[in-house]
Amino acid sequence: MTSITATTGSGTGRTVRVVINKEAALPATYWYLWTGLLINRLGGFAVLFLSLYLTAQRGASPALAGLIAGAYGIGGVGGTLLGGVLTDRWGRRPTLLAAHFGAAALLVALALTTSLPVIAGLTLLLGVVHAAPQPAFVAAIIDVVPPELRSRAFNLQFWAFNLGLAGASLLAGLLASWSYSGMFLLDAGSTLVTALLLLWKVRETRRPARAPMAKGLSVPLTDRIFLVFVGLTLLQALLYSQTNTIIPLAIAADGLDPRVYGLVTALSGTMIAVGQLLVPRLIDGRRKDRVLAAALAVMAAGFALVTWADGAVLYLVAAAVWTVGSMLAAPPNAEINSELAPAELRGRYQAVFFLTFPAASFLAPALGGAGLQAFGAGHWLIVAGVGLAGAVLHLVAGPARERRVIGTGGGGRHPSP
Structure with missing residues (x-):
């Protein structure tokens, strides 16, 4: 906690003490976003074993499995840009909800699909919807967290991301030996839980634009x-x-x-x-x-x-x-x-x-x-x-x-x- 003391008023001797509490609590909306991110990362184990699933369960060659897995990355690039534009045009909440509900549906479809061309198309789309929420998550955090608390907020976000990734890696190894289809379905379930949490607890955080927005990514x-x-x-x-x-x-x-x-x-x-x-x-x-x-x-x-x-x-x-x-x-x-x-x-x-x-x-x-x-x-x-x-x-x-x-x-x- 720090304080700043200043004298105001000509000859009045009035003193104003401004206190900035760096230990102030982060907003509740931040914690719902943080929890959604952690659940999402913990459940993100299916993609980690995608190549092994394709070769072991669907008969794909290593080269073909690599191409299909690469489609996920290509979708991620497009999804990142699309998510950024939609975050500003639709809003943070609609972008988060559309991406999470869409991802849950695609993961269920992957669990039930055996055709390699269809799996490739679904993987490309999954890359899009997995990347699209990233700009919306961060933009919403910036919206609701005051500047003096953002260092702590982003530090906790980075911690949750890595903790979730570590947990997902551990779960993926256990689930892959049980059932690849079950792995996709459980991933879909965790994504759906995140979507429902955001639907229930997170309201739109974007403020109305003060001026007409520039189109595309030109700015x-x-x-x-x-x-x-x-x-x-x-x-x-x-x-x-x-x-x-x-x-x-x-x-x-x-x-x-x-x-x-x-x-x-x-x-x-x-x-x-x-x-x-x-x-x-x-x-x-x-x-x-x-x-x-x-x-x-x-x-x-x-x-x-x-x-x-x-x-x-x-x-x-x-x-x-x-x-x-x-x-x-x-x-x-x-x-x-x-x-x-x-x-x-x-x-x-x-x-x-x-x-x-x-x-x-x-x-x-x-x-x-x-x-x-x-x-x-x-x-x-x-x-x-x-x-x-x-x-x-x-x-x-x-x-x-x-x-x-x-x-x-x-x-x-x-x-x-």
Whole structure:
């Protein structure tokens, strides 16, 4: 809790004390959104085993299974953009409800379908409706949470996302050995529970636009300050995507047991589950560009350690370091995104921001695989260099972002042409 004391009135000696309580409770609507996100992630186990389901149960070749699974990713890109536009035009609540009810229906259809072409089409549509709620979730959180509490809100959101993902991974392994069709049906059930919770407890949070809205994505795609921030977020996503694409290859190249990679991912997930709630105490009150610069520098140090890793211990140390960096980066990334977006275009700004993650999931294995083949262990020094460059660029770009936020009261605005 902090207080500001000021004297007002000419010669009156009146003193006004303003108290800002950083431990104030988050709004109830936020917690319903948070609970819906957690349930949704916990239930999101079917897609994790999609490729195995296609090969083991539907007779697809590995190549065909990869193409069908890739359709999910393509749908995700389209769904992210569609969700952003609908979030601003329809509203947060209608977008969330349409996406969740649609996803539940598609998961039931996947459980009952045996035709591979139909499964491919359903998988593409599932990618759309799974990605569409992301901009709406975040836009609704920004709508209902005051700026001084957003760091804590986004930190808890990141924690719930990772906790749900860890739980889904555990459940997927258990359910896949029981029944793939049952796995899809249980996923549909958890999605339906989320939809009903949102229908029951969450009202529309979007405020009426003060001026006619721009069409399409023209405003965020011409907002230079925002696009610089998105580009730096892409660099961070490229770094973190190494952990599930190229790190497994490096571990295998060192002749280590695949269980080492399992330990690495388990350590990272455990650190986030245990430590993420402590992050706000470390970063509150600090300039966000400096926090992000420090986060990227820490991530760079973690990947640099992989250069010398040849056993499980050093891989685990490296994982601990890069995980700390990613934990520090999550809240300020979300806060900056919320501050730069005009209120009436929050969904579209979120959509463009979220595109960095599918882009990184494509670029990281493509560039990382070539880098590892060409440079061997030296690849990790290049990755570390990218992280350090991102840290410097955050410090360079930060002042312009801060001036923009201060000039608009933290609510975003249409950028000047």
